[in-house]
Amino acid sequence: MAVVYLDNSATTRPYPEVIELISKIQSETYGNPSSMHEKGLTAEKLIREARRQIALFFNGREKEIIFTSGGTEANNLAILGTLYRNRQRGNHLITSSIEHPSVLNCFHFLEQEGYAVSYLPVDRQGTVSPDDIRVLIRKDTVLVSIMHVNNEVGSIQPLKEIGRAIKEENPAVLFHVDAVQSFARLPLKVKDWLADLVSCSGHKVHGPKGAGCLWVREGVMLQPLMHGGGQETGLRPGTENVAALAGFGLAANLSGGNQKLKTTALNSLKRTFYQTLQDSGIECHLNGPSPEEGAPHIINLSFPGVKAEMLLHTLEERGIYVSAGSACHSSRPEPSRVLEAIGLGRKDLLSALRFSFSCFNSEEEIRSAALETAAAVQELISLTRQ
Amino acid sequence: MPVKILVRYGEIALKGKNRGQFEQRLHQNLKAAVKGLSAEVVRLRGRFTVSGPDEYLDQMLESVSRVFGVVSISTVQETELDLDRIKEMAAEIVSRIFPELRTFKIAARRSNKKFPYPSPEINKLLGAHLQQLYPALEVNLHQPAFILAVEIGFDTAFLYLDRTAGPGGLPMGITGRSLLLLSGGIDSPAAGWLAMKRGLSVEALHFHSYPFTSRRSQEKAVELSRKLAVYSGKIPLHMINVASIQKELRSQCPEELGIILLRRMMLRLASLVSEERGLQALVTGENLGQVASQTLESINVISKATGMLILRPLLSMDKREIIDLARMIDTYDTSILPYEDCCTLFVPKNPTTKPKIEIVERVETRLDIARMLEEAIGSLETTIVKRVVW
Numbered sequence: 001m002a003v004v005y006l007d008n009s010a011t012t013r014p015y016p017e018v019i020e021l022i023s024k025i026q027s028e029t030y031g032n033p034s035s036m037h038e039k040g041l042t043a044e045k046l047i048r049e050a051r052r053q054i055a056l057f058f059n060g061r062e063k064e065i066i067f068t069s070g071g072t073e074a075n076n077l078a079i080l081g082t083l084y085r086n087r088q089r090g091n092h093l094i095t096s097s098i099e100h101p102s103v104l105n106c107f108h109f110l111e112q113e114g115y116a117v118s119y120l121p122v123d124r125q126g127t128v129s130p131d132d133i134r135v136l137i138r139k140d141t142v143l144v145s146i147m148h149v150n151n152e153v154g155s156i157q158p159l160k161e162i163g164r165a166i167k168e169e170n171p172a173v174l175f176h177v178d179a180v181q182s183f184a185r186l187p188l189k190v191k192d193w194l195a196d197l198v199s200c201s202g203h204k205v206h207g208p209k210g211a212g213c214l215w216v217r218e219g220v221m222l223q224p225l226m227h228g229g230g231q232e233t234g235l236r237p238g239t240e241n242v243a244a245l246a247g248f249g250l251a252a253n254l255s256g257g258n259q260k261l262k263t264t265a266l267n268s269l270k271r272t273f274y275q276t277l278q279d280s281g282i283e284c285h286l287n288g289p290s291p292e293e294g295a296p297h298i299i300n301l302s303f304p305g306v307k308a309e310m311l312l313h314t315l316e317e318r319g320i321y322v323s324a325g326s327a328c329h330s331s332r333p334e335p336s337r338v339l340e341a342i343g344l345g346r347k348d349l350l351s352a353l354r355f356s357f358s359c360f361n362s363e364e365e366i367r368s369a370a371l372e373t374a375a376a377v378q379e380l381i382s383l384t385r386q
Numbered sequence: 387m388p389v390k391i392l393v394r395y396g397e398i399a400l401k402g403k404n405r406g407q408f409e410q411r412l413h414q415n416l417k418a419a420v421k422g423l424s425a426e427v428v429r430l431r432g433r434f435t436v437s438g439p440d441e442y443l444d445q446m447l448e449s450v451s452r453v454f455g456v457v458s459i460s461t462v463q464e465t466e467l468d469l470d471r472i473k474e475m476a477a478e479i480v481s482r483i484f485p486e487l488r489t490f491k492i493a494a495r496r497s498n499k500k501f502p503y504p505s506p507e508i509n510k511l512l513g514a515h516l517q518q519l520y521p522a523l524e525v526n527l528h529q530p531a532f533i534l535a536v537e538i539g540f541d542t543a544f545l546y547l548d549r550t551a552g553p554g555g556l557p558m559g560i561t562g563r564s565l566l567l568l569s570g571g572i573d574s575p576a577a578g579w580l581a582m583k584r585g586l587s588v589e590a591l592h593f594h595s596y597p598f599t600s601r602r603s604q605e606k607a608v609e610l611s612r613k614l615a616v617y618s619g620k621i622p623l624h625m626i627n628v629a630s631i632q633k634e635l636r637s638q639c640p641e642e643l644g645i646i647l648l649r650r651m652m653l654r655l656a657s658l659v660s661e662e663r664g665l666q667a668l669v670t671g672e673n674l675g676q677v678a679s680q681t682l683e684s685i686n687v688i689s690k691a692t693g694m695l696i697l698r699p700l701l702s703m704d705k706r707e708i709i710d711l712a713r714m715i716d717t718y719d720t721s722i723l724p725y726e727d728c729c730t731l732f733v734p735k736n737p738t739t740k741p742k743i744e745i746v747e748r749v750e751t752r753l754d755i756a757r758m759l760e761e762a763i764g765s766l767e768t769t770i771v772k773r774v775v776w
Binding site for chain 2 (some may be wrong): 309313317383384
């Protein structure tokens with residue numbers, strides 16, 4: 001049975017070139033980049049190359065890239081590292097109600113530590129309002145953290161307007177962007193956004209798990225969360241995961257660099273999928289932004305009358321892999337927090353599936369996956385409504 | 387250095403021929419429990435000893451304390467049947483815990499009546515000897531800080547300080563072979579454990595409803611079997627997909643009878659598996675009155691689908707007691723993982739609590755039961771879930 005993998009917001013299949021490179025490095029270039037001999041130097045060069053490839057996405061300098069173990073660590077370093085470094089600057093933080101758990105739970109932790117946190121609401125499209133931020137910014141606000149693309153509904157935040165709102169109200173406030181979903185899928189205009197910190201992850205862009213980075217604008221000071229041998233300018237000590245980082249760099253490179261992204265191709269897959277479903281005549285509701293406005297690779301749909309998990313497994317049986325809510329919560333039965341935040345009713349909440357695409361998908365398989373989805377929905381509806 | 391564990395079992399209830407069988411089975415089960423630990427199990431009169439290298443002592447204690455039929459165990463020092471040697475050994479044991487513990491009593495037990503000193507005499511002699519060596523040591527018969535126990539056996543004497551309870555019950559396998567209906571819930575693993583405790587060997591049968599349920603709920607059944615295998619060594623786990631049965635019941639039968647009819651199909655499938663595997667009884671986690679399918683009327687109508695003996699070890703227990711048991715045998719945390727099993731799917735809005743057998747049987751005439759069973763049996767998969775060996 002042909003596999004159609006449509007869960008690319010959870011993770012992606014690595015490029016074959018990436019797997020080849022990683023396996024070659026693991027077996028041959030196993031030196032420690034800190035070692036003084038030639039084996040160390042070879043490893044160090046691999047890291048440098050990866051750093052150069054990633055820095056291109058930020059139109060920035062290599063020294064602005066701090067490699068981490070992934071998006072979660074990058075988010076933790078950005079948020080906790082900023083606050084530990086700037087304890088005296090103030091007590092107030094702002095984030096949105098639809099952030100990834102690796103951001104939200106940092107803020108929940110900081111609330112316990114005595115910080116005041118404002119959680120911005122979102123509209124039905126899953127977007128925060130820059131004007132809301134203006135109202136919330138205070139003299140003692142230290143950090144604002146807003147994601148670029150939401151992982152569940154694919155909404156794109158107006159980061160340029162948000163950045164302007166923040167800095168106009170209080171230029172001392174640091175601005176962190178979780179770009180895990182948008183890295184190598186949409187241009188990261190960090191200068192336009194007036195961003196100070198941006199998180200990315202390798203395995204969302206056909207790289208390996210265990211590699212990610214935090215872009216730290218030059219001049220922004222952080223407190224490391226771990227202490228050790230001084231790697232990554234002391235911000236992230238520990239022997240570098242050479243193979244994974246090199247794989248991350250290559251994957252980013254194969255995605256086309258910041259200017260030549262495959263955004264249009266992804267967008268076209270998404271539209272084909274949605275159009276085919278609509279033409280099939282089944283009832284389906286779009287959650288979040290319209291296909292024209294949302295992220296190129298994510299579409300979230302509800303199929304009223306169908307239990308999301310049942311539909312997910314029915315599709316799985318036909319070789320189609322999708323997600324109910326967000327992958328991180330699918331083991332918990334409670335409905336997705338993000339879908340609740342954008343105001344979905346109960347029926348839509350319980351029947352929502354996320355389809356997320358990648359450059360490995362073809363137009364043809366997307367069309368047939370949409371038809372299979374329509375058929376599965378029809379079958380389940382006839383089963384549950386007698 | 388080798389160490390030795392003394393294993394006691396409940397001999398009181400045993401008479402005549404049963405006793406030999408009991409001991410033989412327990413011997414086998416003990417040997418299986420310490421497999422891989424280079425340990426030796428020796429049968430004495432009324433006791434077993436398990437001896438092995440001391441680096442495995444913790445693993446041996448843990449394994450032996452989970453063997454059904456074992457009442458209690460102690461790590462012992464063994465010595466010749468000679469009062470002077472016993473005194474020396476006692477002094478050595480005390481030297482390890484004195485002066486942290488300074489009140490004590492001696493508890494001697496003379497199984498071997500040929501030993502010249504009766505138990506009270508041994509208590510006195512040993513006590514006096516120890517106090518002579520450690521004048522600060524004080525006898526306290528009511529609340530001693532430690533009890534030094536001495537067992538006078540037939541060939542040697544055992545001295546020990548601790549005593550750990552075993553699970554009790556009967557050696558597994560001695561009363562027969564059974565099939566446990568294992569859902570993903572809290573009750574059925576507890577029922578399986580109790581069945582094993584009464585000497586039944588257990589195979590498990592799990593019904594799933596893929597693709598309507600997640601593969602993770604099947605993985606949960608494997609995990610629960612692994613927890614039970616800690617006590618039994620291994621559990622053959624059978625899995626049957628009832629998705630097509632559920633679909634057919636859904637389209638052919640009144641919604642409120644759905645669960646009753648599904649349960650009856652499950653019992654039929656369980657009977658088929660039992661017949662194939664030569665199992666003599668079904669074991670379920672049913673408990674009176676917890677849910678609609680567990681009223682007296684429902685249990686009655688469901689049971690009539692099979693002629694097999696159905697054992698319900700949890701029948702009289704409160705939910706609280708079942709949860710305590712599940713925690714004790716370490717299945718609780720796995721059971722509460724929130725994956726749906728096939729019983730929570732297609733739950734009717736108003737399930738009947740007082741089904742009538744005539745109506746149920748009449749509804750079933752609409753169904754091609756033989757074909758449905760055959761199809762479902764076709765999905766049978768069996769895995770042997772083994773205890774993780776040391």
